Amino acid sequence: MxxxxxxxxGGGKNAFIxxxxxxxxxxxxxxxxxxxAFSSNPELSIESGQALFLPKNKCYGSYEEMITAEAQLPPNERMDFVSIVTPNHAHFAPAMMALDYGFHVVLDKPMTLTLEEAKQLAQKVKETGLQLCLTHTYSGYPMVKQAKSMIADNQLGAIRKIMVEYPQGWLSTSFEKEGNKQAAWRTDPSKSGISGCMGDIGTHAAHLAEYISGLKITQLCADINTVVANRRxxxxxxxxxxxxxxxxxxxxASQIAxxxxxxxKIKVYGEKGGLExxxxxxxxxxxxxxxxxxxxxxxxxxxVSSIAAFNSRIPSxxxxxxxxxxANLYKNFALTLQAQLEGKEPTAEMLDFPTVSDGVRGMAFIENVIxxxxxxxxxxxxxI
Amino acid sequence: MxxxxxxxxGGGKNAFIxxxxxxxxxxxxxxxxxxxAFSSNPELSIESGQALFLPKNKCYGSYEEMITAEAQLPPNERMDFVSIVTPNHAHFAPAMMALDYGFHVVLDKPMTLTLEEAKQLAQKVKETGLQLCLTHTYSGYPMVKQAKSMIADNQLGAIRKIMVEYPQGWLSTSFEKEGNKQAAWRTDPSKSGISGCMGDIGTHAAHLAEYISGLKITQLCADINTVVANRRxxxxxxxxxxxxxxxxxxxxASQIAxxxxxxxKIKVYGEKGGLExxxxxxxxxxxxxxxxxxxxxxxxxxxVSSIAAFNSRIPSxxxxxxxxxxANLYKNFALTLQAQLEGKEPTAEMLDFPTVSDGVRGMAFIENVIxxxxxxxxxxxxxI
Amino acid sequence: MxxxxxxxxGGGKNAFIxxxxxxxxxxxxxxxxxxxAFSSNPELSIESGQALFLPKNKCYGSYEEMITAEAQLPPNERMDFVSIVTPNHAHFAPAMMALDYGFHVVLDKPMTLTLEEAKQLAQKVKETGLQLCLTHTYSGYPMVKQAKSMIADNQLGAIRKIMVEYPQGWLSTSFEKEGNKQAAWRTDPSKSGISGCMGDIGTHAAHLAEYISGLKITQLCADINTVVANRRxxxxxxxxxxxxxxxxxxxxASQIAxxxxxxxKIKVYGEKGGLExxxxxxxxxxxxxxxxxxxxxxxxxxxVSSIAAFNSRIPSxxxxxxxxxxANLYKNFALTLQAQLEGKEPTAEMLDFPTVSDGVRGMAFIENVIxxxxxxxxxxxxxI
Amino acid sequence: MxxxxxxxxGGGKNAFIxxxxxxxxxxxxxxxxxxxAFSSNPELSIESGQALFLPKNKCYGSYEEMITAEAQLPPNERMDFVSIVTPNHAHFAPAMMALDYGFHVVLDKPMTLTLEEAKQLAQKVKETGLQLCLTHTYSGYPMVKQAKSMIADNQLGAIRKIMVEYPQGWLSTSFEKEGNKQAAWRTDPSKSGISGCMGDIGTHAAHLAEYISGLKITQLCADINTVVANRRxxxxxxxxxxxxxxxxxxxxASQIAxxxxxxxKIKVYGEKGGLExxxxxxxxxxxxxxxxxxxxxxxxxxxVSSIAAFNSRIPSxxxxxxxxxxANLYKNFALTLQAQLEGKEPTAEMLDFPTVSDGVRGMAFIENVIxxxxxxxxxxxxxI
Structure with missing residues (x-):
């Protein structure tokens, strides 16, 4: 191998994710x-890539250029997958193009700007047979997987109640007007979509609840608030x-806590016990x-369960x-790709990363909750 | 003094509260x-009282008997107040009678069986000028009072969000059918009223949120569940x-967690900070x-604030x-009565115990939430 | 009964314990x-007793007066036991006198000013057959008793290591020179004995280690420090x-932490497990x-174990x-006395309070550690 | 760059560190x-290296071979430093040789088998002017650095007391006889040196205490135990x-807890406050x-302090x-080397990693404590 x-x-200088x-x-x-293609500004892209020790010719001025150029290289010399780390509005187009050119995709959440885009992307993944990993990070923790496996083993009995909360305080003030890039795009509908907080962190909470419990949300009743004045x-x-x-x-979910x-935090209660x-x-x-x-x-x-052990590197x-x-998301994604490169069937443990269908549910969560x-x-x- | x-x-042998x-x-x-009058069974009442080292003639066979007999004693020989520790359905009548006979009242929550009873009791308290202390225990903790005083001092800025949760697990099974008296009356509409969990512990949570924040609930949207099969x-x-x-x-609030x-647990968030x-x-x-x-x-x-210090007895x-x-509820109630007996005005610290108006809000919470x-x-x- | x-x-106005x-x-x-006899100042003793609602004739001017006067009353009218809550130097004489006059004793720790006094007191207890309860409070906690019973049941296997620490910070400054009575006598050799910190809290830690583990200290190697300048x-x-x-x-043990x-805090480790x-x-x-x-x-x-349950009053x-x-110390002591008054043998649960022999070990700890x-x-x- | x-x-297949x-x-x-040179077994070394995607010619059969071969390559093609991750007895020789051939060194702790070796290594580092980073991992945590900087800023006043404890339980049984490689060499004097627990983890605790406090141990009084029967x-x-x-x-320090x-855990107390x-x-x-x-x-x-911030990668x-x-140790070490390659003076933040002098103190700790x-x-x- x-x-x-x-x-x-994406992911140029000063970008966080x-x-x-x-x-x-x-x-x-x-x-x-x-x-x-670290920036839509070619100079900044080159500067960013070189700071990462890339040769200049591997620092592309746009994702279109990168995808087309790489696709022309021999298989062992071209990139295997793209990792898209741009704001939400810039997920769909590069992901679709990458898939069209035969590249696997790692994509930050929420998956797209709209549910409709998400469905198209899911269709494209299905057609191409390529892998898409959606980075719902929190599902990568070993103890989250322990929780999931204990519930799947029926150790808690039938699940009766789930409490999930995701409070942050960093948007308690009009941070987006003080030059903070992270705050700026997350509060801008043209970049973030129809939701701020629910899209940014509510989707993580919803995914975690469904991932751990193995259940699906069927109904919801939402009180959605814009607490800071003039936030959009x-x-x-x-x-x-x-x-x-x-x-x-x-x-x-709150960003004004x-x-x-x-x-x-998550708490799940079954007939026989609960977990936190x-x-x-x-x-x-x-x-x-x-x-x-x-x-x-x-x-x-x-x-711990085998799946929890598989996602841990060091002693207790x-x-x-x-x-x-x-890293567990990337590792499992990489092991899946390597298995496929070797003509093997990836194991269930390798395939344990969020996919395009989680992304579709996430976008549906956003649209339904709003x-x-x-x-x-x-x-x-x-x-959906 | x-x-x-x-x-x-109430409060005979084997009773908990x-x-x-x-x-x-x-x-x-x-x-x-x-x-x-520890029991409606006179023998049990006497037996209970004697185990508490009371003379036989102070162990009454009914609350009616006790109130009428005590009222005939000279002021310094009769009881000063009644403490009513029966199930909900047996709060209203003895409380009304005690007030009618000039006795102050300590009453367990929720205050009555219905909001209508609660309003009548409030009217009676108003007419008689007597004290009624409702035992919302959790408001008696020093750090709850610290929280209240910090918010009242505007240290957190305007309050934006309150999260209160009260999970218990003891009714996860059909405990009421296994001979548990506490479970039995709490799940019996004739004794508990129209609500089980919301009446028993939801009212505590609602009171705590309002007590700490100084705010009042104006609207609510409830998902009320009976999770254990055949519970009423x-x-x-x-x-x-x-x-x-x-x-x-x-x-x-849950009793099946x-x-x-x-x-x-409670978390309160303001513009400048939060507390937990x-x-x-x-x-x-x-x-x-x-x-x-x-x-x-x-x-x-x-x-700590003076009100927190006033409700604490021992060093950090x-x-x-x-x-x-x-005990803080009883102490403040007792200090209030003693001040009045001495012809003094009780201080704000003495008067810091839940009253009949908290009881009315509690009953309104139950009716509105159901x-x-x-x-x-x-x-x-x-x-209301 | x-x-x-x-x-x-002791225990007059402004006294803490x-x-x-x-x-x-x-x-x-x-x-x-x-x-x-709340104070050696008779006026203060009366004032203190009346604030506790005692009649004036029950507020004695000295412990000698109290013991002799009470001893002359008929059995059912006189006190059953004395509770001695004075500084260390004023433990021995009243305890000896009370025992001599047939009164049981509750005594604060450390038991006496010297090991020699402790041995005399133990001899007196033995001779009189009376009960002496030494208030090593921390051994009264239910979970301490749970720990003790689990170790006694060999659930941890043979005990290998015990770590006990008792840091306080209240004597970090020359508090005793700022008018604090608690600090003043505790740092005064004539009142506290040959040790300050080790006598005041080191004895608690040593008792706890022995109580939980069921083991006895046989050797020690101490680094004893006076950190605050000019402390005695x-x-x-x-x-x-x-x-x-x-x-x-x-x-x-430290009072300058x-x-x-x-x-x-205590941690105990055995062959099979540990507890904290x-x-x-x-x-x-x-x-x-x-x-x-x-x-x-x-x-x-x-x-929980039966002994833990016996020392707990309210639900989990x-x-x-x-x-x-x-209160568990007082309760068990009182149940023991009541059983004896009724001519019954106190149960093991009733007898579970620290006694004069714990006091002797405590005083030996102080002398050996210094x-x-x-x-x-x-x-x-x-x-010893 | x-x-x-x-x-x-070292660090071949199945090795942990x-x-x-x-x-x-x-x-x-x-x-x-x-x-x-992942193993002294050349085949295993190649197998290990290839699993790490190294070309076969970069998987050497011995460290001597690696050092001599790499030293003959042009500067930009040869290794910059060695990382020695073998058991203690195999630290000194490769470290000395690497330094002799002009390579910087990362070395696991304790630094050598004896204090004498440690001093020789320190002398060699001094002579060559090369960098040696000793991996006292715990000093790499951001909050450890925060503690260090607060104490250096005198926020706690003069330090009075340090409590450091490092309990582990993994050697509670004769694990070394059950085929566990980690346990086997750590309990073997020929590989571990004169100490097991004190060398393995006591040195970490001692380093942490000195690193955070800025103080040096001058005297010690040790109770050193071999609890598990027949352990050497x-x-x-x-x-x-x-x-x-x-x-x-x-x-x-204990491995039988x-x-x-x-x-x-560490607690440090000064005149004005403490930290944990x-x-x-x-x-x-x-x-x-x-x-x-x-x-x-x-x-x-x-x-947080600038040094704490420098050693953290993601938001609170x-x-x-x-x-x-x-990674903070490696990062600071790497930034130091890169600065030197560019002819710049490394900053204090870059130089914040444990060095050969920490290693000498660590070996002295072992010899003195034993x-x-x-x-x-x-x-x-x-x-020393």
Whole structure:
């Protein structure tokens, strides 16, 4: 085998999430940065790429140029996949083009600007048979996978209730007017889509709830708020949920929860017990029982499920974090591609990364939750 | 001065909350158990009272008998107040009678069986000028009072969001059919009223949110659930809230959150910061700031507010708990009565206990939240 | 039965620990304050007693007067026991006199000013057959008892290592020179004895280690420090320990650990697992296993040991604290006296309170640890 | 600039720490794996290197071969530094040879087998002017650096007391006899040196205490234990410490603390406050004050010190872990080398990694602590 070659779209100097993607791709030594269209400004793209030690000819001035140029190279010399780390409005076109030219895709969430785009992308993935990995990072944590496997094994009994909350405080002020790029595009409908907070972090929360529980949201009732004056998109919301097995739930996402960092938490309750996971203490999973002491499951121990073990690198007590969770998505994606390159069937463990269908559900979540927020009816069906 | 004389209604052998009330009344040495109608069964009442070292003639066979007999004694020999610790359906009649006979009242929550009863009781309290203390225990914790005073001082800025959750797991099974008395009456509409979970613990959560924030709920949207098969009342619910200053909120109460003990938590966010309090770690209040490290406020330190200090007995690091919080209600109530007996005006600190008007709001919460649960409209006005 | 009558020695207005003893005695309704010699100043004693609603004739001017006067009353009218809550130097004489006159004794720790006094007191207790309860409060916590019972049941295997630490910060400055009474006597050799920190809190830590583990300290190696300039007694120390089964340990006690409240923690490790308890979160006991998830034992649950359950009053999730732990000592002492009054044998659960022999060991700990601190030899035998 | 080329010594298939070094070197994209002598078995070395996507000619059969071969390549084609990840007994020879041939060195701790070797290595580093980075990982955490900078800024006042503990449980049984390679060499004096536990983890604890406080250990009094029967080296120890400013301290290291993972914790107390850091929750630093609420410092916030910010990659609330701390050592080492390659002076931030002098102190710690363990004298001078 060989390292896989990554071509990055976006992620130039000063961009945040591009650097995270590169670290995540670096960690396991399965992927090398091969080329990039780091900016729509060709000079900035070259400058960015060279700072990453790329030769100048691998720093393209646009993603179109990169995709067409790379596609003309022999298979072992061209990039294997693109990683798209641009704002939401610039996901769809490069992803479609990459797939059209035969490149696999890693894509940041939410997947597209609209549900309609998401469906087209799903159709394209289906037609091409290529892989698309959507970076719902939080599903990459080992203890999230432990939770998922315990529920799948029916250890908690039928699931009855899910509480997921994702409070952040960084948009408590009009940060977007103070020159913060991250805040600016996230609060701009032309770049972010119809939702701010729900699109940015509500989708993570919804994905996490469905991923861990194995259930699907069927109805929702949303209170969607724009708390900071003159902001153009929602920065806060509370949502009642119903799941396909009859369980109820609640989802809170907020970017005006002053003083909160990135405090994603989930609690799931079944007939026999419950579990609790906090993103900011990610190597611990508390499992609670009706008639016995609660248990503290911890990453890296011999007793964790095989899927949790597969997504952990170091012994117990050596904390793994967000970058390792992110790296698990890249690692599983890379192992899948390598297996396919070798003509093998990827294992279930390799295929454990969010795909285009998660992206479609995420876009549907956004559209449904915003529609519900505008409705005077209590319940809105979750439509795709 | 002298100790105040308490007459207890309910709380016989094997009852739970009666014993808690007695401990709470004992702690500060301001109150003595003077008499009781501990059971509607006269023999059991006597047996219960004697186990509490009461003379036989102070163990009455009914509350009617107790109130009439005590009222005929000279002022310094009769009870000063009644403490009513019966199930909900047996709150109204003894409370009304006690007030009619000139006795102050301590009453467990929810205050009555219906909002209509609550209003009548409020009217009676107003007419008689007597004191009624409603035992919303959680508002008795020092760090809850610290939170309240910091918000009242505008340290967090205008409040934007309140998240309160109260998960318990003890009704995850059909416990009421296994001979558990506590479960039995709480799930019986004739004794509990129109709500189970929302009445029993949802009211605590709603009171806590309003007490800490100083805000009032104006609208709610409820998903009310009966999760355990064949149960006659709700055992779970999720509620979207709007407050009178425009803040939004969420309230979760559940008795089927398997593995949870009594995990009441509240988070309040303002423009400048947020705060977080957990009932199971009650001596800690986390205060979070936009641009500075979060702070850990702790009971018993010199820096806490005067009202927090007033409701704490021991130095920092010596944990106070639920019984001390409960005792704070009794202590403040007793200090109020003693001040009045001495012809003095009770101070604001003495008067800091929940009253009949909190009880009216609590009953209104129950009626509104159940009505919302049945409605297909999203928002229900909070009507009294 | 009847309530037991307590005569208090010390604990006048503004005293700290006297008020704690009274609350602890009040909580369970088994004990009533009957009389007191609250101060060596007769006027202050009367003033203090009347503020506690005692009649004037029950407020004695000295403990000698109280003991002789009460001893002349008929059995059912006189006090049953004395509670001595004075500084260390004023423990021995009233305790000896009370025993001589046939009164049981509750005594604050450390038991006496010297080991020699402690031995005399032990001899007196033996001769009189009376009960002496030494208030090592921390052994009264339910989860401490849970820990003790799990180790006694060999659930952890043979104990190998004990780590106990008790950092406080309140003496970080020359607090004793700023008019603080608590600090003043604790740093005064004539009132406190040969040790400050080790006597005040080191004894608690040593008792806790022995109580939980069932082991005895056999050797120690101490680094005893006076950190604050011009202080006359130690305010800090670190001690290496050996136990009678060969286990090793470490004990840290400090009153200059700036910013610490009352952070007593213990960890005990055996062949098969370990456990950890923190006084400031006292209702939780973490039990750790070699090959399985750690468990969170919590007060008030059905799975706790009978001795833990016996020392808890309220359901799980309703925190009990320091005052309840203290009350457990009084409750068990009172149940023992009541059983004896009724001519019954007290049960093992009733007899579970620290006694004069714990007091002798405590005083020996102080003398040995101070001797070790002065020695250039590594190990000092634990001599009594 | 260009990526730096790393040649690895040790770290073949199934080795643990080699993989960790590679991830740490990968994370920031500043270093590429260039070659390796992964095993003393040439076939295994090739197999290991090819699994890492190295060409066969870069997989050497021995470190001697690698160093001599690479030294003959032109500067831009040869490795820039070696990373030595073998057991302790195989540190000294390759490190000396690499330095002799002009290669910088990354070396796992403890630095050598003996203090004498350590001194020779220090002399060699001094003579060659090359860089040696010793991987005391825990000093790479951002909040450890925050603690160091706050103490250096005198925010806590003069330091009075340091408590550091490092309990692990993985050697609670005779694991080394069950085929575990990690356990086997660590308990073998010929590979590990004169100490097991103190060398493996005690050195980390000692380094952390000195790094954070800026103080040096001057005296120690050790209780060194071999708890598991027939083990050849210590697996547990407790040490009293004195520091060069007169502060006292305590250090506990144990590998038989059953149920503990990797629970390194440190508490440092000064005149004005204290701080506490736990490796298993590494992004939090608790800072405690005499008269104000404790503060929760968190990685990634705007208020952290510049050195803490320099060693963090992602926004607050996105946990960084052990691998990122490890990567900080590699990153700072790499930035130092790159600066020197460009003829620039490395900044203080770049030079913030443990060096050969830390390694000498670490070896001195081992020799002194073991000598103290054997002594009947209380205090042993810390000699180098």
């Amino acid at each position: 060989r390292k896989l070659k990554m071509g990055m779209i 591009g650097a995270v993607h590169r670290i995540a791709a670096n960690i396991d030594g399965l992927i090398e940065l091969h080329c990039g 998109l929602d920065d806060d919301g509370n949502v009642l949920l119903k799941f396909d097995n009859g369980a109820n739930g609640i989802l809170v 002053a003083g909160e960092e990135n405090s994603l 996971w906090h993103q900011m203490a990610p190597n611990t999973l508390i499992v609670k029982w009706l008639d016995a002491p609660a248990q503290i499951y911890r990453t890296g121990n011999g007793y 007590g050596h904390p793994e974090g967000y970058l390792e969770a992110f 529609a519900s927020g505008r409705s005077t009816q209590k319940w809105t069906e979750f439509k | 002298r100790k105040l004389k308490m007459g207890m209604i 009666g014993a808690v009330h007695r401990i709470a009344a004992n702690i500060d040495g301001l109150i003595e158990l003077h008499c009781g 009342l709700d055992d779970d619910g999720n509620v979207l809230l709007k407050f009178d200053n425009g803040a939004n909120g969420i309230l979760v 398997a593995g949870e003990e009594n995990s009441l 309090w957990h009932q199971m770690a009650p001596n800690t209040l986390i205060v979070k700031w936009l641009d500075a490290p979060a702070q850990i406020y702790r009971t018993g330190n010199g820096y 690091g010596h944990p106070e708990g639920y019984l001390e919080a409960f 009505a919302s649960g049945r409605s297909t409209q999203k928002w229900t006005e909070f009507k | 009847r309530k037991l009558k307590m005569g208090m020695i 006297g008020a704690v003893h009274r609350i602890a005695a009040n909580i369970d309704g088994l004990i009533e304050l009957h009389c007191g 007694l130690d305010d800090d120390g670190n001690v290496l320990l050996k136990f009678d089964n060969g286990a090793n340990g470490i004990l840290v 700036a910013g610490e409240e009352n952070s007593l 308890w923190h006084q400031m979160a006292p209702n939780t006991l973490i039990v750790k296993w070699l090959d399985a998830p750690a468990q969170i034992y919590r007060t008030g649950n059905g799975y 999730g309703h925190p009990e604290g320091y005052l309840e732990a203290f 001797a070790s601190g002065r020695s250039t030899q590594k190990w000092t035998e634990f001599k | 260009r990526k730096l080329k790393m040649g690895m010594i 080699g993989a960790v070094h590679r991830i740490a070197a990968n994370i920031d994209g500043l270093i590429e794996l260039h070659c390796g 080296l210590d697996d547990d120890g407790n040490v009293l410490l004195k520091f060069d400013n007169g502060a006292n301290g305590i250090l506990v 059953a149920g503990e993972e990797n629970s390194l 850091w736990h490796q298993m929750a590494p992004n939090t630093l608790i800072v405690k004050w005499l008269d104000a609420p404790a503060q929760i410092y968190r990685t990634g916030n705007g208020y 609330g996105h946990p960084e872990g052990y691998l990122e701390a490890f 000598a103290s363990g054997r002594s009947t004298q209380k205090w042993t001078e810390f000699k």
